[in-house]
Amino acid sequence: MEFLAYMGDVFTPINFGLLLIGTIGGLILGATPGLSPTMAVALLIPFTFRLEPAQGLILLGAAYTSTVAGGAVSAILLKIPGAPANIATTLDGHTMAQKGQGARALQLSFLASAVGGVFGVLLLIFLTPVLAQWALAFGPSHLFWLAILGVTIIGSLDSSSVVKGLLSGCIGLWLATIGFDDIMGAQRFIFHDAVAGGINVIPALIGLFAIPQVITMFAKGRKRLDAEVIAVEKHPIGQAVGEVFRRKRALSIGTITGSIIGLIPGVGGQIAGLVAYDQTKKTSPEREKFGTGHSEGVIAAESANNAMVGPSLVPLLTLSIPGSPTAAVLLGGLLIHGIFPGSDLFDNYPDVAWTFINSMLIGQILMCIFGLYVAGLAARVAQVPNAVMAAVVLGLALFGSYSVQNSMGDVYVMMALGTGMYFLERFGFSAAPLVLGLILGPIAEANFIQGSMIANATSSMGEYFFSGTLNLVLIGIVVASIGYSLWMELRDKRYTTKDDAVLKEESLS
């Protein structure tokens, strides 16, 4: 119950103010189609440089949580999911809004999000310290395999093609080696002055997540957003509270499914929402009502996509393996403050770790309260033309990447990586494994070098890296994740990408 000792830290004026800003801002950003939670968090990182580590993480954590929930607003009122995690919400949420039950759908969505989110954060609270202590037993070879595991598991599960996902991970690992070698001081792959000091993670993250979105908005041309915001009638909140808890099956399936999926690195929120929706529909006696504006559909989808937020941080905070692209960006936010996840975080910075986790718990409740009030405003923001949004994001990307170390080199790297990523994505490559490779590359290399030194002094490389229960388990997971993904790909059963998730949505509806 160590977390309770730090609960008061969330309520200091600055921390609570940042939590409010992150929550309300995240709800509005989340409702905006094209602004994914990952991109929102990446663009926010430069604003956290001047903050204390805990304060910065509170802002990022609140934005992460509420962008996922905020995406439900545009899903319900505009039939445009704010983020892929909200695809399943459109199926019944928008139909409810069309029937004049928009307020009820929003209330159910935010209440279910809060219940799922609180459960997910509680899981994070109770699992993280145990796993962090367990991680103490890890030596260089284990940490090397863990870093490789982080890249391969996201490369194989989060991409539409296993080979291209792994290739993206390799590109990220290579990018991480650019600059001066830590041990010998040798220059590696320095083909331009801008990368002489290596590739800074924050501008790279901003470029990789924001610039492809900007170019995607350009690709739409001068198209007007024809979606109409459905007016919201008043609905008593008490009835919505009663309904959420009456729909126990949908709520529990959504919450448990989301939590389990969140724990698996590489599987995103859209899968949590769709799987929970699918399972609730299969087990419901009113399954014929799904797709016609049935509240169980909204409750299952929204409780699942928010329940996944907390558990997706468990691998990050304990083993440095981000469970989602957004968690990878949060890892970048931790590293800029010189904080490394794992037992170090809980032993040396317990105030930072627990204040951050507690703020996510309180953030779920604030999100529920403010979500209902800002829904109308958020839906209006969602109608901002693409041209404005693209120009704003481009401007923020320039200023944000420059402000990291007042370097134009960072800005050039940001734009080059972002533009390259857009074109790579058009050919089936994925940003998430590339980002993981870039972030986990230095960890993998440092432990590989350290491990090879130990191996040379004690045994052989093969024996050191390929023996021992933990090494074999980790190698087994790497092989299994690649094998499973290949098997699913060969059987055409994968629907883990955004495009595939949309297809799945169509088949469900």
Added chain:
Amino acid sequence: MTELPRTQHIIASGLVAAVGIAVAYISYTQEPAEAFLFPRLISTVFVVLALWTFGKAVLGRTKVGNGLSRDAITNILPGLIVALIYIFWAAKALGFYTASTITFFILLSLYDPAPHGEARTWIKRALITAGFLAVMYGLFAQLLTVFTPKEILF
């Protein structure tokens, strides 16, 4: 798969394979060898996967990635050119705020669906641009005190 995406896939995967081969070549030829131990490891996997992808593209067996349609290229090009000029030249040469204001207005004019013939539309675009400049200045110059390159206009 139609001919255009297939050609595009061959070009894209060919470029990735070329980068992979260059990385592997540098990793295996540069000294000191100890500094390139890890790059050698990853570049080997990189080359194998890149050649596999290239081979699939050449054989027309690529299953994922829709490539770029002519419409998409036409839509992207003006904005991308403006964005590249903004980032790689204007931001430093004209100053961040001046360049951002000009770029914002140009992008708005290029992609805003509102009709170009109405004076009201242009006034609206100018007002939105001014608002954007004010917010960026407030955030980065005042709140975060980021020192940006000298402005050409002020």
